Amino acid sequence: MSGFPKDQEFMLPASNTFIVLSLLVALLLNWLPWHGVLLVLHPDFVALVLLYWCTHKPFRVGIGMAWMMGVFADVADASLFGQHALAYTVLAFGGIVLHRRMQMFDLRQQTLQIFPVLLLTYVVYALVHWQLHSYVSWTYFLGCAMSALLWVPLTMLLQVMRLPRPDPDDV
Amino acid sequence: MEHTQSFFNRGPSPAVRLVFFSLLSLLLLFVDAHYKYLESARSALSIFTYPLQRVVSVPSELWHQADSFFVLHASLLGENARMRQQHSVDAVQLQQLQVLQADNQHLRDLLAVQQRAAYPTQLAEIIYVERDIFKRKLFLDKGAQANVQPGQVVMDDIGVVGQITRVYPWLSEVTLITDKDHAVPVQVLRNGLRAVVFGSGDIGDLALRYMPVSSDIQEGDILVTSGIDGTYPPGLPVAKVSHIEHDTAYPFARIQCVPVAGVDRQRQLLILSGLPHLPEHPEVAEEKDTDKPKRGRKRKP
Numbered sequence: 472m473s474g475f476p477k478d479q480e481f482m483l484p485a486s487n488t489f490i491v492l493s494l495l496v497a498l499l500l501n502w503l504p505w506h507g508v509l510l511v512l513h514p515d516f517v518a519l520v521l522l523y524w525c526t527h528k529p530f531r532v533g534i535g536m537a538w539m540m541g542v543f544a545d546v547a548d549a550s551l552f553g554q555h556a557l558a559y560t561v562l563a564f565g566g567i568v569l570h571r572r573m574q575m576f577d578l579r580q581q582t583l584q585i586f587p588v589l590l591l592t593y594v595v596y597a598l599v600h601w602q603l604h605s606y607v608s609w610t611y612f613l614g615c616a617m618s619a620l621l622w623v624p625l626t627m628l629l630q631v632m633r634l635p636r637p638d639p640d641d642v
Numbered sequence: 643m644e645h646t647q648s649f650f651n652r653g654p655s656p657a658v659r660l661v662f663f664s665l666l667s668l669l670l671l672f673v674d675a676h677y678k679y680l681e682s683a684r685s686a687l688s689i690f691t692y693p694l695q696r697v698v699s700v701p702s703e704l705w706h707q708a709d710s711f712f713v714l715h716a717s718l719l720g721e722n723a724r725m726r727q728q729h730s731v732d733a734v735q736l737q738q739l740q741v742l743q744a745d746n747q748h749l750r751d752l753l754a755v756q757q758r759a760a761y762p763t764q765l766a767e768i769i770y771v772e773r774d775i776f777k778r779k780l781f782l783d784k785g786a787q788a789n790v791q792p793g794q795v796v797m798d799d800i801g802v803v804g805q806i807t808r809v810y811p812w813l814s815e816v817t818l819i820t821d822k823d824h825a826v827p828v829q830v831l832r833n834g835l836r837a838v839v840f841g842s843g844d845i846g847d848l849a850l851r852y853m854p855v856s857s858d859i860q861e862g863d864i865l866v867t868s869g870i871d872g873t874y875p876p877g878l879p880v881a882k883v884s885h886i887e888h889d890t891a892y893p894f895a896r897i898q899c900v901p902v903a904g905v906d907r908q909r910q911l912l913i914l915s916g917l918p919h920l921p922e923h924p925e926v927a928e929e930k931d932t933d934k935p936k937r938g939r940k941r942k943p
Contacts (some may be wrong), residue, residue: 495694502698504770534659538667546687547695549779549808549815552680553670560667564660602824603675606843 481574483633485528493520493629494540504548511610514618517544518562518592519625522585525566526573537563554599562592578623586619681808685786688810694780699770706909720774761875763912764788766796769813778818778845780804782911785812793873799878799900802826802867803911816911819880819901820845828880829868833858836868839881839899848881850897855888859897875914879903 497516503514517540526530541556548555565588573581593615603608654662660712676682766782784790786809794806805824808815817824822843829836835858839848853859863883869876881899888895 499694499698502695502770504699504702506771530804534656534663538663541667541814543687543691546684549781551671552674552684553667556670557664560660560663564656567656599671607820608843 481527483630484635485524485531485633487531487598489633490524490528490532493524494536497521498540498543498547503545512613513618514593514614514621515589517619518559518589519621520629521559522562522566522588522622523626523629525563526570526585529567529570532563533567534560534563551599551603554596557599558592558596562588563597565591578626581626582619582622585622586615588617589615650721653691653756673865685810688813692810692812695770721795753843761914763914764790764921766790766814766912766913767910777823778824778843779807780818782806782816782913783813784913785810785814787811789915790814790913791915795874795878796911797914798903798911800904801881802874803901803903805873806913814913818845819849826874826880827868827870828865829876830859831864831866831879832860835859836870837865839865846900848899848901848936850883851894853895854893855895857895858885859883859895861886864902865899 495516497500497520500516501513521532521540522539525537536560536635538556541554541559542552544550544555544559545552568586573584576584590612593612597607597611670680697883725843764784766784766788769783771780782790782796790806790809792806794808796803796806802819802860804816804821807817808820814862817827818841819839820841820843822841824841826838826839827836837848837850837853842849848863850859855910861883864879865881865883867874867876867878867880879902881901884900885898886895
């Protein structure tokens with residue numbers, strides 16, 4: 472389904488610049504002025520990209536990186552310091568735990584694997600919010616489902632961008 | 643490649659890191675929720691995030707501009723005609739207002755009452771709206787650089803929109819009156835009855851709570867700020883009563899209101915400054931406030 476030999480899929484090289492850029496783009500996507508129905512449905516791109524790197528390069532992008540991204544998200548969202556950070560910490564841990572198992576599955580099965588991790592992340596965020604404001608709107612969890620659905624296209628996109636370019640002198 | 647590397651020491655295990663960073667986050671959460679120490683760190687970090695957030699809002703701004711460029715000629719003509727009509731109506735009323743104002747001034751002079759000053763306003767533009775559906779917040783493009791201070795009132799041309807709750811160097815955060823945690827002291831315009839209107843967390847919906855069933859409120863009543871508390875200047879329109887429900891099983895009436903201002907419609911808003919300084923609030927009543935450090939309804943003398 473993914474179009475790559477499965478063992479090669481997890482061994483593709485990734486430069487640090489590419490990792491940082493992808494996380495930055497994800498942050499920018501999260502900061503787009505979402506509105507109305509889209510606001511309810513909007514997926515958490517940062518969580519997805521973090522999860523991708525945690526499952527594919529767990530030694531490069533780990534819990535510390537996820538925590539830092541969380542702090543930045545907290546500043547931009549004006550949420551309490553640590554709210555996103557805590558959620559993303561849990562997410563990164565889930566990704567690292569999953570990373571061996573992910574290599575055995577194709578993309579569709581991977582979606583089922585990452586959904587609980589994303590759900591846990593959303594629950595952690597909502598729990599903190601509930602603790603502070605004692606209410607939670609349930610539509611918030613729709614974003615979680617949308618994020619899980621985006622796993623396949625996002626993974627394919629990042630994989631294609633990581634493929635080594637064919638050398639023009641080779642032919 | 644990865645397998646050979648994993649033989650080497652990689653620092654603490656993921657579980658240890660999880661515990662460490664979770665505790666760090668919880669500590670931050672606790673400190674941020676209860677104390678004000680982290681505000682400077684927040685505004686320092688916002689210096690990095692602010693340019694990025696501006697970049698992100700560019701596409702929607704362009705879209706708005708493109709959208710306003712392709713307006714039909716007919717609709718513009720229609721709008722123009724409506725505006726002219728409105729203008730002539732307003733002009734007449736304005737004339738009356740000026741007479742009344744002079745009259746009022748004179749009477750107040752006679753009574754030696756404290757003058758109600760016109761408040762200086764600042765025009766600010768909404769840069770972006772909150773992406774978190776739990777909260778009702780806006781960000782404006784004026785911040786500490788433009789002398790904006792927390793607690794200032796934000797309104798559009800018709801009524802109160804919200805209150806500034808946090809100020810960054812170049813932008814400020816507005817909590818809307820429809821936010822779940824927000825309360826505004828109001829007065830019924832018709833008979834001067836005092837009340838407090840609460841946000842419901844839902845745009846276009848406010849609630850008047852704790853009003854006895856017998857209180858004199860009718861559908862269509864306009865609520866204006868009472869000026870009690872010193873946070874809001876008196877006489878600004880806030881909401882209109884839309885629905886009243888008397889349930890005999892309940893000591894209070896259920897009263898729903900809609901905000902007068904276009905809480906989610908405008909792009910330009912006004913920030914009011916120069917609120918009157920009231921004398922210090924007596925200490926006794928303050929005790930209750932200490933266990934509720936949340937924003938919005940907190941009293942700032």
